[in-house]
Amino acid sequence: MVTLPVIKFFKDIDKHDTPLVGGKGANLGEMAKAGFPVPNGFAITINAYDAFLAENEIAKKIYEILSVTDVNDPIQLGDVSAKIQKMVVNGKFPDDVSQAIIASYKKLSGVFKKALVAVRSSATAEDSGDTSFAGQQASFLNVQGDANLLVNVRECWASLFTPRSIFYRVENKIKHESVKISVIVMKMVQSEVSGVMFSIDPVKNDKERILIESVWGLGEMIVQGSVVPDNYVVQKGTFAILSKEISDQSIQLTKEGGKTIEREVPQKLRDKQKITDGEIVELAKYADKLQKHYYFPQDCEWAKEKGKLYIVQTRPITTISAVDRSEAKAVKTQKGMGFVKTTEIPIVTGAAASPGLGTGPVKILKRPKEIGKVQKGDVLVAPMTSPDYVPAMKKAAAIVTDEGGQTSHAAIVSRELGIPCVVGTHDGTSKLKEGSIVTVDGALGQVFVGAKTVKQEAAIKLKEKIVKTKTATKIYVNLAEPERAQEIAKQYVDGVGLLRAEFMIANIGIHPKQAIADKKQDIFIDKLADDLTTFCKAFYPRPVTYRATDFKTNEYRSLKGGATWEPVEPNPMLGFRGAFRYVSSPEVFNLELAAIKRVREKYDNLHLMIPFVRSPEELAKVRRLVATEGLFEKSSFKFWMMVEIPVNVIQIEDFIKVGIDGVSIGSNDLTMLMQGTDRDNSEVAQEFNERSPAVLWALKRVITKCNAAGVTSSICGQAPSTYEDLVKKLVRWGITSLSINPDSINRVRGVVAEAEKEI
Template sequence: PVQKMIQSLLSGIIFTCDPVTGEKNKIVVDVIYGLGDLIVQGEVTPDHYLIDKSDFAIIRKIPSVQKVQLAKVNDRTIKTEVPRSKQNKPKITDKEAVKLAKMAQKLHQHYFFPQDIEFCLDKKRKIFIVQTRPVTTLKESKENSWEIKQMEKVENEIEEKKEILSGQPASPGIGWGPVVLINSKKEIRKVKTGDILVTSMTTPDFVPAMKKVSAIVTDKGGLTSHAAIVSRELGVPCIVGTINATKILKNDFVITVDGTHGKIYKGGLKTKTKIIDPIFSSETEKVSGNIKIATKLYVNLADHSLADSTAGKNVDGVGLLRAEFMMAEIGEHPKKVIKEKRQKEYIDKLAERMGIFCRAFGNRPVVYRASDFKTNEYQSLKDGDLYEPQESNPMLGFRGAYRYIVDEKVFSLELEAIKKVRNKMGLKNLWLMIPFVRTPGELLQVKKIVTSEGLIRSNSFKLWMMVEIPSNVILLEEFLKVGIDGVSIGSNDLTMLIMGTDRDNNEVASVFDERNPAVLWALEKTIKIC
């Protein structure tokens, strides 16, 4: 039989396993407007659905804005603008996504192997399967011998190159490509896939650009700076604290970044643009089975694209879910949202992102750390400079618990999102943690706000506090009397404040040491009291 050519209203791809993690209990559905070429080429970001095979529940749904499509106009297939009324809307309904997943599962069962399926919908929204083939990217072995050989080959190639700059190695791996200099958040649209992002220092609103690049280089910062922490989580090679990279490196100048050793070389490589050092990326994969230990192992998370793969590892939950990354993705200052009376929209977006983590981890706890943006970081959000004061030292300024007391309406947005996840989505594994609490009195005031919003401590809802200020350690017993269920040690800020060392200042980076006896005393005291 010959299938007729379909005039596609929508097109997409289905995988009957997760092509990234290899998990065979998941189905992935991606869909765009128009013909499917643009999704295959990666030119358009599709709406993304992750569906559980066991009950066909939608685990994750990530809509995207699509401005162009490939469509037939008269007798030609050309790129056309998606009508503005449709650009921000979901392309298919949840019911259609589940229907596609069920069709895909039948194909999987028929061929006895995970399938890579292409489909389209016509103007009547009738579904057509236009191709199915085995998924070819699944790895049966987790030994990264190929990656090791690639790394060795690249390191040999680097030996012949000229070193032009160095800094602190912040995230391991090697990446190469053309330099793109970014001076502010307004310029991040210039960043393209495969570029080397060079900037003075990153802020949370840089994250979408950081996901695209082959490597990141900054003038400022240490191993606990935003650029370093995020790069490690995203698996992007990174060097921080070069001092003058933005002055030495020029736009479109091709360089190679060795994030493992903190060195930058002139020119590119003959291999792919990014290699994550297998010594760092797969060490934990060498252990087979689940090792039972007496201590519960919680992870820090921020990027929702890592939720499912991380939940599949031998961990007991999320000990710190960063609010700042989710709020940066939303992109607007909360006060702007409140002023324009769009609170529900903001709460829905925040709750949707929280829900991704909670679903992935099932019954295991997900501890959401409430927002701890500093004023300079809030300023980087859309219209943020209209609502934030100028501070000489934001690290010690208007942040943490004190903000919740002064800006209760902003904190309420987060609490409403938590309630929606727990009460409407039915995900009772979401807990709350309060950061940067200076005094027991502050903790008491914040606790009253949380309680007034209907979030009461119980067996299924725990309230934690960050221990990251010397007063938290010295007065810990007084903080505990206020009534909390646990603490999380924020060693970065705690070390900074005990040692009197700005952790974002590369001039004193060598002084910053979590192993200093004063810091170790604070850790020991906290553990013994709790």
């Protein structure tokens, strides 16, 4: 008996269905429900996969074989993979599974039609926020007919056991049995143009820019890196196009006669921009909306057919933290090999794909079978990479490819691994010589011939000296993800000035009122306390200031049960949020307070900050709620308030009198509300200016009044991470601390040190 459902159409799927339809399927359903332009389709659930394995009695055999496989032996891994895939491909469908698939295909196709569809794998561990399964399982384009569909479904299931998939799971300590596979069947978009886009710039870790790439024809070539795509960079907020790099594309992937083939791009189109400026902006807005919908930067695939744009996939960007690690890794690589003096003129140039410096002997790979040539510390050079190259990429000091763009396989994997990478060089494999020592600058997209010298040692020591410079002004960091706590705590930083609650609450996954209704409030408290402990333990005894939840109603509604408890508001930014919510629903706020109290029993470096406080009276009510939990009984506890509404600035003395230990200025919201603008609205975003005279007046007033009252002052918006001139002003006015993005710690501390010397 097959467990139901076997099939789910996109309209019936949302992000909570990942265990049933995999990451890709859940995201497609979620996007379709949210109104994004997604082609119609359905998911063949993991119930069908389980039934197939049971019908053929092969599950136990597969996992027994894998349990004794040495994934570091390429020959053994290849043999095992081939054996398992053959077992799957030759298996028989349970009748009710095949009938359900064919019936759904007919429903998707319409009467008397057999639609062309894309058949794509969707693993249950795929497209998660911390691992990237991109490109590891099979996809098939332009599939038509019942028999062909069933063949390709089996091929998708079998692709869960390719050498690269097996290797990746073992390397990431993911149990084979825990990963199952759904198959997505969606109407084929016959792409005239297709591409990918990132809702942030993943190379520079720039959260204010959107990166879009495009190619003629179907999109597989862009992921494979077999062509150099157009590259467009768009400013968030204003959606101004900052730069365009147009590639000369000679081949494309198209559908002809039911088959997917390569053919030449017409001569008149080869050097033309692939999409219009208007379409670039339209895509950028989709990317921005997707990030806001998922509360996390997104890696999206898109396609254009007959003038209409479609979003065909989205997943979290898995490489953000790796960008921060790559520079440190590059320095370590240099120390291990001796310092390298590079020639002044690069021998090879391309697109900057993953930042950092890497030095080593060149190893040129023309095909995946040659990956055994690469030893630890080599510079891997190839025409392009595919998932088959991953074992070698993990050993490399740097990676260089002839083809591909900033969203190609080589670029994505390099960023995840924290390895410097340059792509789209066109001539890397011909200009670089086997065995020669080179230095790869992944931030500039350049490759130099290198020779040993000690000259750079001083530069690196100088950099270390800057990192360790002490400043009277504290340098705190803004954080949200528990997974990054250990990594960031190792940096020279004075604590966490803004620990955002929203990411942790979203990971718990259930609306707090729903948790209470389901009598699961203890589970909610346990999970929140565990995450808070992760931060406090990593930074102890440095302070960790937790900003209580500031979900708006539209954001809270996305949590499980949220639609039951949250009103629909015309303007959530000015609605039921912040301190007003705590006073109105103290039972919810008490869950957070209970978690804080539990953590403070062991780690007294945890403090509380209240967001979006509309009046001193409201702050006093919140303070009484906190007092009821007994948090003020220990003098080590600090009670902070966000300054992000004009009334906070105007009545700052009255707020201080309520009894606060510190304030942190949220420059993003404060600027919008001071100027009456919305940085996320392209029509008015150009008016958003954190350094306008009015905002500067507000910042100076708050800092001055806090200093007079002996209250700590800080700032935690984007501004201090971006504008060095503003940092210097804040220091001159006497701000106590700055809380900044992790990638700005070293730079901002250096600016603060300079500013303090000038006082």
